[in-house]
Amino acid sequence: xxxxxxxxxxxxxxxxxxxxxxxxxxxxxxxxxxxxxxxxxxxxxxxxxxxxxxxxxxxxxxxxxxxxxxxxxxxxxxxxxxxxxxxxxxxxxxxxxxxxxxxxxxxxxxxxxxxxxxxxxxxxxxxxxxxxxxxxxxxxxxxxxxxxxxxxxxxxxxxxxxxxxxxxxxxxxxxxxxxxxxxxxxxxxxxxxxxxxxxxxxxxxxxxxxxxxxxxxxxxxxxxxxxxxxxxxxxxxxxxx
Amino acid sequence: xxxxxxxxxxxxxxxxxxxxxxxxxxxxxxxxxxxxxxxxxxxxxxxxxxxxxxxxxxxxxxxxxxxxxxxxxxxxxxxxxxxxxxxxxxxxxxxxxxxxxxxxxxxxxxxxxxxxxxxxxxxxxxxxxxxxxxxxxxxxxxxxxxxxxxxxxxxxxxxxxxxxxxxxxxxxxxxxxxxxxxxxxxxxxxxxxxxxxxxxxxxxxxxxxxxxxxxxxxxxxxxxxxxxxxxxxxxxxxxxxxxxxxxxxxxxxxxxxxxxxxxxxxxxxxxxxxxxxxxxxxxxxxxxxxxxx
Ligand SMILES: Nc1ncnc2c1ncn2[C@@H]1O[C@H](COP(=O)(O)OP(=O)(O)O)[C@@H](O)[C@H]1O
Ligand SMILES: [Mg+2]
Numbered sequence: 396x397x398x399x400x401x402x403x404x405x406x407x408x409x410x411x412x413x414x415x416x417x418x419x420x421x422x423x424x425x426x427x428x429x430x431x432x433x434x435x436x437x438x439x440x441x442x443x444x445x446x447x448x449x450x451x452x453x454x455x456x457x458x459x460x461x462x463x464x465x466x467x468x469x470x471x472x473x474x475x476x477x478x479x480x481x482x483x484x485x486x487x488x489x490x491x492x493x494x495x496x497x498x499x500x501x502x503x504x505x506x507x508x509x510x511x512x513x514x515x516x517x518x519x520x521x522x523x524x525x526x527x528x529x530x531x532x533x534x535x536x537x538x539x540x541x542x543x544x545x546x547x548x549x550x551x552x553x554x555x556x557x558x559x560x561x562x563x564x565x566x567x568x569x570x571x572x573x574x575x576x577x578x579x580x581x582x583x584x585x586x587x588x589x590x591x592x593x594x595x596x597x598x599x600x601x602x603x604x605x606x607x608x609x610x611x612x613x614x615x616x617x618x619x620x621x622x623x624x625x626x627x628x629x630x631x632x633x634x635x636x
Numbered sequence: 637x638x639x640x641x642x643x644x645x646x647x648x649x650x651x652x653x654x655x656x657x658x659x660x661x662x663x664x665x666x667x668x669x670x671x672x673x674x675x676x677x678x679x680x681x682x683x684x685x686x687x688x689x690x691x692x693x694x695x696x697x698x699x700x701x702x703x704x705x706x707x708x709x710x711x712x713x714x715x716x717x718x719x720x721x722x723x724x725x726x727x728x729x730x731x732x733x734x735x736x737x738x739x740x741x742x743x744x745x746x747x748x749x750x751x752x753x754x755x756x757x758x759x760x761x762x763x764x765x766x767x768x769x770x771x772x773x774x775x776x777x778x779x780x781x782x783x784x785x786x787x788x789x790x791x792x793x794x795x796x797x798x799x800x801x802x803x804x805x806x807x808x809x810x811x812x813x814x815x816x817x818x819x820x821x822x823x824x825x826x827x828x829x830x831x832x833x834x835x836x837x838x839x840x841x842x843x844x845x846x847x848x849x850x851x852x853x854x855x856x857x858x859x860x861x862x863x864x865x866x867x868x869x870x871x872x873x874x875x876x877x878x879x880x881x882x883x884x885x886x887x888x889x890x891x892x893x894x895x896x897x898x899x900x901x902x903x904x905x906x907x908x909x910x911x912x913x914x915x916x917x918x919x920x921x922x923x924x925x926x927x928x929x
Contacts, residue, residue, distance in 0.1 A: 453813060477819035489814040491807055493923075502807055505800070506819035553819065 402465070404429045404557055404588050405450065405481075410459030412442075412449050419445045421612040422459065427557065432579070432589040434599040434620065436633060437609035443592040444486050446609070447559050450590075451483040452476040464556065477506045482555035486562050486592075488546040492535030496526055499534050499545055503552030512552075519548040522578050540571040547575070551582065558582065559590045564598060576602055596633035600624045608633070637771045642894050643887070648778040648847065650886020651785035655840040656863030657870070657878035658792065659833030665809040665873035666829045669727070672734040673714060674837060675860015676741035679853060681707045681838030682756065682845045683749055689757045696759035703838040711834025712827050720823065738857070745853035753852045756845035777846040784843060788836065789879050796875065801828060809873065862889075862902075865909050871922025880920055885909075 405427040412420035420442050427433045435443050448454045450461060452473035461468050463481055471479075491499050500519060504512045520527040523544045529537060534545055543563055550558055560579065564572040572595065580602050583589050593599035600606055603620040608629060616623065623629045656678060663671045681703040688699035718737050722730045762776035796802040807815040808825045816822055844859055845851050862885060870881025885905060892904035912920065 451817065453816065473813075473816040474819050474821050477817065483817050485814065485817060489811055489817075491810050491814065493810060494803075494806065498803065502803060502815075502818045502820075505804070549818075 402429050403427070403462075404464060405590065406462040407446075407450065408460045408462075410446075410449060410456035410461065412445050412454055412456050414445075419612055420449065420456070423609070423612070423614045424459075425607050425614065425617070427588060427590050429556075429588055430583075430586075431604045432583050432591060432602055434591040434593055434603035434606045435609060436593055436596045436599055436606060438632075439594065440611075441609040442612045443609055444561055447483055447561050447590070447592055448485075450559065451481065453483075477553050477555075480554075480556035481559070482550045482553045482557070483559045484546050484550035484561065484563065486565070488542050490534045490542055490545050490549065493533065495531055495533055496537070496545055497530045499549050500526070500552050503549035506553050511554075515552050515554060519551050522551070522581060523548050540567055540574075543567060543571075543575060544578075547578065547582075551587070555587060557588045557590060559592070561592045562594060563591075564593060564595045572598060596629070637768065638894070640772055641774075642890050644774055644778060644782075646887035646890035647883055648781045648886070649890060650866075650883035651781045652840055652844050652847070652859065652882075653863045653866045653885050654785055654879045654882025655788055655836050655843070656859060657867040657882045658788070658875065659837050659840075660864050660867040661870075661872055661875060661878040662805075662829050662833050664867070666805050667715075667719070667826045669719065669730045670734060670864070671714075671719075671830075671833070672731070672860075672864075673737035673741055674833065675856035675858075675863070676738050676745075677707050677711055677714075677834050677837040677856070678841040678844065678860065679745060679851075679856035680710060680741060681841030682851050682855060683745060683754075684838070685759070685842050685845070686754055686756055686851055689759060690754075699759065700839070700842055703841065704835045707834040707838035707841075708831045711830040711837070715827060715830040720826075742853045742857070749853065751852060753850045756849035756851045758846065758849070759842070775847075777843070781843045781847065784839060785879075785883075788839070792832075792875060801825070805829060862905065865906065868919055869909050869912055871919030874919070874921045874923070877919055877921035884920075 403426045407423065407425045409422045409424050410420055411418065411422055423446060435446065437443050445454065449456055452471055452475065455470065463479060468476065468479065491502060500516055501512060504515055507515065525541060526544055526548055529541060534542065537545060547560065547563065563575050567575065576598050579589060579591065591599055591603065600620045600623055606618065606620045606623045607614050608616040608623065616629065659674045660671065663669065684703040684706050685699045688694040688702055689696065694702065714737055718733050719730060722733060764776065765774040765779065796805060804815065804820045804825050807818060807820055808822055812822055863882065866881035866885040867878050869885060870877030870879065888908050889901055889905050893901035896904060
């Protein structure tokens with residue numbers, strides 16, 4: 396239980412993840428409570444993506460445990476995690492380039508009954524009107540910003556309780572970054588809990604409730620986003636001042 | 637008239653290549669591997685039909701359905717036992733396993749059916765079509781083959797573009813990890829791909845042996861290699877590419893044999909392939925390899 400009295404939706408307890416002999420995650424623990432925006436910031440190579448991919452079930456921790464919505468989910472494959480209400484918008488977008496925008500969104504709802512897809516799609520188009528205009532366009536021909544919107548819309552189509560976003564601002568112009576972050580906040584207001592990985596620490600801390608700072612496979616700091624924003628070490632290392 | 641007759645025969649032979657090539661190209665596109673045992677599944681299918689018609693007295697349609705069933709189970713079993721454990725292994729290990737599987741199938745067939753060529757029975761007794769006052773005669777097998785190819789092409793295109801499983805296949809083919817994140821069971825999708833390819837192999841086995849009625853344990857290997865060539869020719873991973881590559885290859889082979897040299901027929905086929913690949917390394921309809929951003 397956090398101070399806000401909300402339930403921990405995700406509880407990661409001391410996980411260790413390896414790539415062969417490389418010890419990428421060296422025992423990290425974190426919690427995300429229902430309704431929160433939590434951000435995980437850190438330099439390139441710190442292990443942020445590895446952490447998200449492990450929670451999503453794409454990688455297996457060699458040690459430690461993960462619980463989602465109060466149930467242990469260790470060893471559950473990624474394709475099953477979607478059905479439990481967890482969705483990951485992966486680093487580099489990974490949209491299906493050869494499919495149309497609409498088909499991409501339909502695939503996002505693969506885990507849901509057919510009759511609910513239409514309503515979800517309208518909801519996604521509500522967040523991203525741009526995608527509706529491009530509905531029939533092949534995804535590979537979208538601009539970078541549109542591709543990011545599509546990746547987020549697709550992740551939203553499974554109606555997740557927890558949505559994890561891996562560097563949604565990557566490679567986007569500042570104006571688009573703001574737009575994307577506004578939408579993340581809107582999605583949160585509409586009831587989706589968010590775990591956000593970012594290198595753009597400034598933006599991430601500005602919308603998050605709480606934050607964790609990662610360095611070389613470990614969590615080195617955690618706390619309220621406001622506090623971390625004004626912490627000297629964080630400012631020096633991640634906010635460039 | 638010789639020209640027309642060659643044209644029809646070329647399209648028919650090419651249709652057989654195309655149906656086989658579909659199996660190679662779908663498995664390559666979705667499981668990212670070359671299933672060199674695919675040609676031998678054709679041979680197994682043909683032997684099942686042969687036994688059904690010759691020994692067990694089954695009606696023709698039942699023979700074909702039985703062969704499709706046996707090949708489907710065979711293909712899925714091969715995938716599960718031989719290829720699935722190697723999903724994360726190096727490509728070369730998978731390739732060698734596939735070649736080994738090809739020999740295993742051939743030798744098992746040798747053990748069961750012996751080395752002597754069997755005469756494949758004509759399943760449906762139909763009259764030869766005669767056109768232009770009998771100047772052009774077309775065998776019924778030829779027409780059935782072309783027709784079967786068209787039906788398969790339409791059905792598969794609809795399946796891939798409309799059904800949930802078909803769309804899942806396209807996703808796995810593009811990005812396996814992202815497909816998993818959608819909730820798609822990648823293992824099951826690959827298994828279904830092998831099932832479809834193998835069922836088509838049974839049909840190809842029937843069509844091949846109807847037109848060239850000699851059946852032995854190595855029957856599938858040369859058509860298998862040519863169909864693989866057709867898949868590469870059309871752009872491996874692409875379904876329309878397999879169709880186009882198959883039909884073109886059949887035409888080149890028949891016309892090459894008719895107008896250039898009977899002995900060099902196969903050499904001409906491969907020479908054309910090499911030229912096409914030099915000009916278009918991804919094949920006729922293959923997607924240019926995109927750099928990952
Ligand atoms: N597939 C992989 N194989 C081997 N090492 C990897 C792989 N992916 C990431 N790593 C390594 O794991 C560490 C953490 O990477 P990653 O989680 O991608 O960091 P971040 O997302 O914070 O930039 C890095 O040292 C990286 O080189
Ligand atoms: Mg990363």
